[in-house]
Amino acid sequence: xxxxxxxxxxxxxxxxxxxxxxxxxxxxxxxxxxxxxxxxxxxxxxxxxxxxxxxxxxxxxxxxxxxxxxxxxxxxxxxxxxxxxxxxxxxxxxxxxxxxxxxxxxxxxxxxxxxxxxxxxxxxxxxxxxxxxxxxxxxxxxxxxxxxxxxxxxxxxxxxxxxxxxxxxxxxxxxxxxxxxxxxxxxxxxxxxx
Numbered sequence: 633x634x635x636x637x638x639x640x641x642x643x644x645x646x647x648x649x650x651x652x653x654x655x656x657x658x659x660x661x662x663x664x665x666x667x668x669x670x671x672x673x674x675x676x677x678x679x680x681x682x683x684x685x686x687x688x689x690x691x692x693x694x695x696x697x698x699x700x701x702x703x704x705x706x707x708x709x710x711x712x713x714x715x716x717x718x719x720x721x722x723x724x725x726x727x728x729x730x731x732x733x734x735x736x737x738x739x740x741x742x743x744x745x746x747x748x749x750x751x752x753x754x755x756x757x758x759x760x761x762x763x764x765x766x767x768x769x770x771x772x773x774x775x776x777x778x779x780x781x782x783x784x785x786x787x788x789x790x791x792x793x794x795x796x797x798x799x800x801x802x803x804x805x806x807x808x809x810x811x812x813x814x815x816x817x818x819x820x821x822x823x824x825x826x
Contacts, residue, residue, distance in 0.1 A: 635752050635753060635754040636741060636751070636752070636753050636754070637753065637754055637755065638739050638748050638751075638753040638754065638755055639755060641739045641740060641741060641753070642665050642671075642672065642739070642740040642745075643737050643738060643739045643740070643745075644663065644676075644687075644720075644737070644738045644745060645736060645737050646706075646718055646719060646720055646736050646737070647736065649676070649678055649687070650678075650718060653678075653680065656680075657679065657680050657681050658677070658678065658679055658680075658681075659677070659678045660675075660676065660677040660678070661675075661676060662674065662675050662676070663676060672691070673691070674689055674690065674691035675689070675690040675691065676688065676689055676690070678706075680706070680718070684705075685705070685706035685707075685708060685718065686703050686704065686705050686706055687703065687704045687706060687720070688701070688702075688703050688704075689701065689702060689703075689704065689745065693743050694743075698743075700743055700744070702723070702744070703723070704720055704721065704722075704723050704738065704745070705720075705721040705723065706718050706719065706720060706721065707719045707720075707721050707734050709734075719734040719735060719736060720734075720735050720736070720737075720738050720747075721733070721734060721735075722734075722735055722738070722746050722747040722749075722750055723746070724744060724746035724747070724750040724751075726750050731746065731747060731749070731750050733747050733749060733750075735747040735748075739751055739753060741753070768812050768815055768816045768819075769816065771808075771812050772809060772812050772813065772816070775805055775808055775809040775812065776809065778805055779802065779805050779806060779809065782798060782801060782802045782805065783802065785798055786798045786799055786802055
């Protein structure tokens with residue numbers, strides 16, 4: 633049985649929920665999927681209180697508009713340099729036991745959000761056949777697109793005499809792309825030489 637790919641599922645990311653929190657302890661709102669919520673939306677309320685940090689979700693599913701409300705606990709861990717990091721604690725049950733896994737992203741398959749382990753999800757990149765004859769061509773196209781997107785974002789190439797982070801990333805992608813081109817050229821897959 634093949635696993636479902638997580639790349640195209642509805643998901644909630646902890647970093648996205650926390651990005652406008654600043655010094656607030658409570659945040660509520662709505663998350664929309666698709667253009668103007670065409671693929672659905674859910675209401676949420678996030679508490680970062682020291683006694684019980686949690687995320688409450690409220691949404692409807694199915695043709696009969698079944699209303700679902702539940703709470704996902706949030707775990708707080710200390711970072712090495714003094715700040716803290718927040719995580720979801722998966723609240724799904726599998727084989728009669730509560731998962732409780734610490735994760736940064738929750739995915740929705742079926743009615744509830746849970747970690748990718750409980751939903752038995754995989755990523756598209758893990759399913760790619762790297763031994764395929766066309767893998768090199770696929771990587772060239774993918775890296776070319778990445779390079780074009782990054783070239784638009786690079787505003788400066790150096791800062792205080794050193795290459796910027798985006799420019800270094802651009803150079804890395806360019807080196808990988810050149811490596812694929814050399815390999816394809818050696819294999820004769822780039823077409824006849826003039």
